Every structure is written in structure tokens, then in C-alpha cells.
Ligand SMILES: *Cc1c(COP(=O)(O)O)cnc(C)c1O
């Protein structure tokens with residue numbers, strides 16, 4: 001028998017990496033919030049108190065701008081003021097979020113970009129954009145319940161969130177109305193009668209096994225509402241799996257550490273589900289590694305200690321997480337705190353945030369770069385949520401993709417057989433020739449028809 005070579009003789013052995021390069025493990029610690037003048041005297045106990053975080057959350061533009069006086073330039077303040085005036089989404093920012101933004105470089109900061117709009121970066125919406133671009137209303141048999149896929153449904157239980165994200169795909173319903181009058185929002189308030197009709201519908205649909213409880217945001221459900229919704233759904237025999245969706249851990253991890261009633265209610269539903277051999281998990285929404293701090297780790301350790309599975313869904317955004325470095329670090333940092341990266345969404349066509357969108361090509365490039373860096377089960381699937389209601393499609397799975405016009409064509413044979421769904425890259429990132437065609441409205445339908453014809457031809 002041939003003997004195995006001893007380690008020193010193996011030429012291609014991997015040398016150990018310098019631990020300093022494992023930056024996904026470097027979580028922000030200490031009293032970082034004291035950098036914000038308004039929080040200079042806030043103690044750790046106060047900062048960790050979810051009630052303090054909720055009460056101090058900023059919901060008025062002038063209050064937000066007042067908190068920034070002296071730490072950003074007057075030019076930045078007027079830029080943001082004008083940005084908010086034009087924005088379709090309401091303002092709500094937690095002190096925790098505010099303190100994580102690097103205000104010495106606010107134009108570039110990945111968290112600022114997600115929550116504070118600037119007039120100077122506004123780009124026109126894509127001409128093919130519609131308000132509810134995913135057509136969630138069109139697939140709703142009961143208001144606030146979207147039943148698009150065969151065995152799973154999306155339950156929009158309420159319409160408020162602990163913060164409001166500029167890029168929210170549900171700006172058609174979520175948050176208080178904003179100044180712009182033409183944007184009358186669909187009402188999806190937390191309402192028992194509406195919930196009853198939802199439970200009744202789910203109970204009459206034997207095929208429904210999996211319910212996503214979203215909104216809005218499950219963080220804003222009271223503890224008794226978490227128990228009510230969770231237990232009512234667990235009691236429906238055909239329901240086998242459910243997920244509470246919340247951005248909370250990314251924007252206010254304090255609640256998981258100090259709101260024992262809410263935490264207990266969630267864990268109660270998870271444990272009751274487990275005893276019934278049903279799965280109840282938490283889905284959250286981290287977009288950038290800076291959103292994961294030492295506080296986040298302690299909060300997630302508490303969930304992990306109770307056996308609660310947490311998965312992450314990110315939105316791909318230009319200037320936030322559209323580089324290989326940012327996306328790899330995000331994925332590895334999520335895994336490090338026991339959050340499984342589940343999806344990265346190519347940004348939906350959403351009003352007023354064109355500068356945050358990027359191309360399908362960028363999504364595909366990032367997918368290639370992330371796959372292979374860590375465990376397969378911690379590698380997110382990169383998807384396009386097909387406009388018009390095709391559902392999530394793998395970013396590489398288009399039938400046809402024209403990089404000049406930015407039109408990609410998808411099919412969803414098990415969701416809406418025979419239909420084509422089109423996604424549109426942002427025009428400002430297209431090559432010159434594509435930009436020129438979009439500048440001429442007479443070309444729009446021609447480009448769409450060309451893409452559809454080529455998609456059709458490629459299948460025959
Ligand atoms: C995303 C989504 C779901 C859940 O889909 P998964 O791929 O299982 O995460 C269900 N219904 C709707 C309408 C959705 O958009």
C-alpha cells in the first residue's frame with residue numbers, strides 16, 4: 001500500500017489565513033451611539049431598551065434633520081429635505097439605525113442610502129414601472145392575502161413597520177400616507193375581521209401548507225397578536241409551515257433582548273409548532289454587513305438559544321450591497337450570527353428609488369462570486385420577483401436577456417404557465433444605444449415585442 005505523503009511535503013496545502021482578514025467576524029461593539037450629539041448622554045441600559053428605541057424613533061423630517069445639525073453639512077441637510085419632499089415613502093428611523101450611519105461620509109453610507117433620500121440623486125422612474133409592480137393585489141382572494149403559488153400564501157397582517165425603507169416594494173400599502181396626493185395607499189390595517197376572513201380562506205384551501213406572515217412588519221404586532229395569529233394558523237390542519245417576517249433584527253435588535261413579552265410570544269408559537277411537528281421560523285432582512293453589530297449577535301444568540309431558525313432576505317441595491325466584497329461579507333456575517341442567507345432580490349420596480357436599482361447582469365455576477373465562498377446552505381438564491389406576478393425566478397433563468405435594452409424575459413411554468421414576465425434594468429446603467437432607444441417613446445413597445453419574439457424563438 002502506498003503511504004500518504006506527510007503534510008509538509010504537500011505542495012498545495014492551504015496556508016492559514018491572517019485572522020485580521022476575517023472581517024465578517026468584527027462586529028461593532030461599545031457605545032457607538034454617543035457619536036450622535038442627541039445621544040451623547042444615553043446610557044447602555046437606555047439604548048438597549050426597546051421602549052426607548054420605539055419612543056425615540058424619528059417620524060418627522062424636521063426632527064431627523066435637527067438631530068443631524070452640526071454633524072453634516074448644511075448642503076446635505078437641504079438635499080435631504082428636498083429628497084423627503086419628493087419621496088413616496090413615510091419617514092421612520094430608529095436611534096439604532098441613525099447611530100450606525102457614518103455621518104462623516106453621508107453621501108456614500110450604505111445605510112443612509114436606504115433610509116434618507118437625497119434630491120441630488122433622484123433619477124426618473126422607469127417608464128414601465130407600476131405602483132404595485134408585483135401585482136400582489138391582483139392575486140389576493142381576500143384583502144391582504146396573496147395566494148399566488150400553489151401551496152403557500154402571503155398574509156399581510158398589518159401595514160406598519162418599526163422603520164420605513166425607501167425601497168419598500170409594498171409602498172402601495174405600507175406606512176402612513178405621504179404628501180403626494182396621487183399615492184392613495186391600499187388599507188391593510190391590523191384588523192380582526194380581515195384576519196378572520198384570512199383564516200377562513202386558508203382553512204378552505206387544503207393545498208395551502210405554508211403561510212408567510214408579513215406586512216408591514218411582524219415586529220409591530222403586539223405579543224397577544226403574535227400568539228393569536230400563530231396559534232390560529234397552527235390549528236388549521238393543512239398549515240404545516242409558517243414564517244413571521246420582520247426587519248426588526250436589522251433595525252432594532254434591542255426588542256429581542258428586552259421585550260420579554262413579545263419574545264416569549266414568538267418562542268411560544270415556535271415551541272407549540274414544534275410539538276405539533278410544524279415549522280415556525282423568523283425571516284428577516286439584513287442588506288449590509290454594517291447592520292449586524294455586537295447587539296445584533298446577542299439578540300440572535302437569544303433566539304438561537306430557544307431553537308428559533310432565522311433566515312435572511314436581502315434586496316440588492318446599488319451603492320449598498322452591489323459589490324462582491326459587500327455581498328460576500330454580508331453572507332458570511334449572517335452565517336456567523338446563525339442567520340441563513342435565503343434570498344437576494346434584484347430590486348423590484350419601485351417608485352422614487354431608481355438610483356438604488358441595478359441590472360440583472362449585476363445580480364448574476366454577484367451570484368457567481370458568492371457561490372463557493374461558504375456552505376451551500378448559507379448561500380442565498382439570487383432572484384428576480386417577476387413583475388406582474390410571476391413570482392421569484394432564479395436570476396440566471398431568463399428565457400432571453402437583452403443587455404442593450406435591459407429587458408429580461410422570464411417564465412414561471414408552475415405559477416402562471418404559458419405567460420412571459422418582463423423585468424427592466426434601470427435605463428441609466430444601459431449602454432448608450434439602449435439609453436437612446438428608451439429616450440424615444442415610440443421605441444418602447446418595439447423593444448418589448450423584440451424581446452418577447454426572441455424569447456419565444458429561443459424555445460422552439
Ligand atoms: C415570496 C412569496 C411567497 C414565499 O415564497 P418563497 O419562495 O417560499 O419564499 C409566497 N407568496 C408570495 C406572494 C410571495 O411573494
Ligand code: SF4
Nearest residue numbers: 161164165168216247
Ligand atoms: S420593513 Fe419591510 S415592509 Fe416595512 S418599509 Fe421596510 S421593506 Fe417595507
